[in-house]
Amino acid sequence: MIDSKKIGNYRYRILALLMFATTINYFDRSIIGVMAPTLEKMFGWTNKDYANIMIAFKVAYALGMLFMGGLIDRLGTKNGYTVSIAIWSVFGMLHALVRPGFSVIGFAAARFGLGFGEAGNFPAAIKTTAEWFPKKDRAFATGLFNAATSIGAIAAPFVVGWIVHEDGENWQIPFLITGVLSTLWVFLWFRMYKKPEIHPHVSIEELAYIQSDSAGAESEEKLPWKSVLDKRQTWAFALAKVTDAVWWFYLFWGAKFLADTFGVNIHNIALPFFVIYIMADGGSILGGYLSGYFMRKGWTVNKARKITLLICALIILPVCFVAITDSKWLAIFLIGFAAAGHQAWSANIFTLVSDVFPKKATASVVGIGGMVGAVAGIVADYALGSVLDSAGNSGYFWAFMIAGSCYLIILGFVHLLMPHMTPLDENLKPILK
Structure with a gap:
């Protein structure tokens, strides 16, 4: 058994910073x-108006994913991450300056900047x-910081419910909170982060444990962004990221669904969101642990990885029936x-x-991959907003049917594109064993 005290655990301090940043990210995003139900009443938005505001976020997120991914590989993790959080924090706070006379375009502009930075x-x-x-x-570590998405999503309804009145009074304040948190994060990040090979702590x-299953040290030569475009592995990942549209459906349309179907409002949304996202947290951590367990x-x-993904797809399948249940709590679970x-x-x-x-x-x-996921979200938002305005709540039936069934289909295509998951060396050539 590995003696963690002898090895050291500084890597978990870095992981804690990833969790903190992701919490801020999803609090801002959520x-x-x-x-949404309160802002719709305040500003007189239609479902299409709200969908267009969400689309602005995702267009920027798609563009930002392409730009930020390459920028971070060029600038390095330390500086690239700082640029990202600075952009999203500024635009997150700018939401508070939007006025009723230009609410749709104002929120769309603020969401655009937020999406670009958060990418x-x-x-x-x-x-x-x-x-x-x-x-x-890595899957377990990723599961832990990915669980912070739910921490941010859980915090949002509690903070909003505590600060914002049902008539919308004080709606600006939650958008300002993350500026303080982001400043603290940047200070800690610059103080604590260096690559493990040169980190004094x-x-x-x-370091030997971190590099225990690596192919060896990589050169410092940068790879051009376009060099990964012709790799089947890139598009296998991108296809799997189409499911981001489902997650954003829960995040951005979940409160509206519960309000439209079960009358849930800004002051009683906190408990349903807590249940949903605490379950999501558990799934993130257990899913990351499970594939590592299989490897051990x-x-x-x-x-x-693929057996774990299959288990995930089967767990998701019953959500197809949410729109046909009359029970609020069954739908929530x-x-x-x-x-x-x-x-x-x-x-x-x-x-x-x-x-x-x-x-x-x-x-x-x-x-x-994130860009592809964002494009899928844009298509989903446009379609759902149009259907809800023309056909009412029946549009949610099709949304949940697609949300439940798409994972199994996508997993099949991922396996076809990447049947053996052969690793690539630093020149993107297969490493043959």
């Missing part, structure tokens, strides 16, 4: 979804995980199980990138 979080965090954890621990034993039992990386399955899925698909690609290409590949 606020508007929690306040850097996951490429930077996955790159950091690849730098600081061996392959056998990383022991020789811990002697399974190949390929088998461990079905969404909660699906959110748990999605987060377990997400922890493992993110790890696919660092399983296959060299560290210096990781952020670029994650960025391409």
Whole structure:
């Protein structure tokens, strides 16, 4: 058994910073979804108006994923992550300046900037995980920081419910909170982060453990962003990221669904969201642990990751029935199980990138996949907003049917594109054993 005291555990301090950043990211991202029913009444938005505001976020997120992924690989994790959080924090606070006369365009502009900045979080965090954890621990580490998405989503309704009145008074304040948190994070990040090879607080034993299943030291030569575009592995990951549209459906439309279907308002949304996202947290951590457990039992990386993804897809399937139940709490628990399955899925698909690609290409590949996921979210928002305005709540039936069934289909295509998960060396050539 590994003696963790002898090895050292500075890598978990870095992981704690990833969790903190991701919590801030999702708190910022979730606020508007929690306040959506209230803001709609205040500003007279239609479902299409709200969908267009969400689309602005996702267009920027798609563009930002391409730009930020390459930027982080060029600038390095430390500086690239800082640029990302600075951009999203400024635009997050700018939401508070929007006035009723131009509410749709004002929120769309603020969401655009927020989405562009927030696009850097996951490429930077996955790159950091690849730098600081061996392959056998990466899914678990990813599951832990990915669980912070739910911490942010849980915090949002409690903070909003505490500060914002039902008539919308004080709605600006939650958008300002993350500026303080982001400043604290940047201070800690610059104080604590260096690559493990040159970090004074990383022991020789811990560094050996971090690099225990790496192919060896990589050169400092930068890979051009376009070099990963012709790799089937890139598009296998990108296809798996189409499921981001489902997660954003829960995040941005969940409060509206519960309000439209069961009359849940800004002051009683906190408990349903707590249940959904605490279940999602559990799924993220357990999903990350499960594939690592299979690997420690002697399974190949390929088998461990894909069997775990299959289990996730099966757990998600029952969410297809949410829109036909008359029970609010049954609907909440079905969404909660699906959110748990999605987060377990997400922890493992993110790890696919660092399983296959060299560290210096990781952020670029994650960025391409994130861009594809954002485009899928744009299509979903446009379709759902149009259907809800024309056909009423029956539009939710089709949304949940697609949300429940798409994972199994996508997993089949991922396996066809990447049947063996053969790792690539630093020149993107297959490493043949």
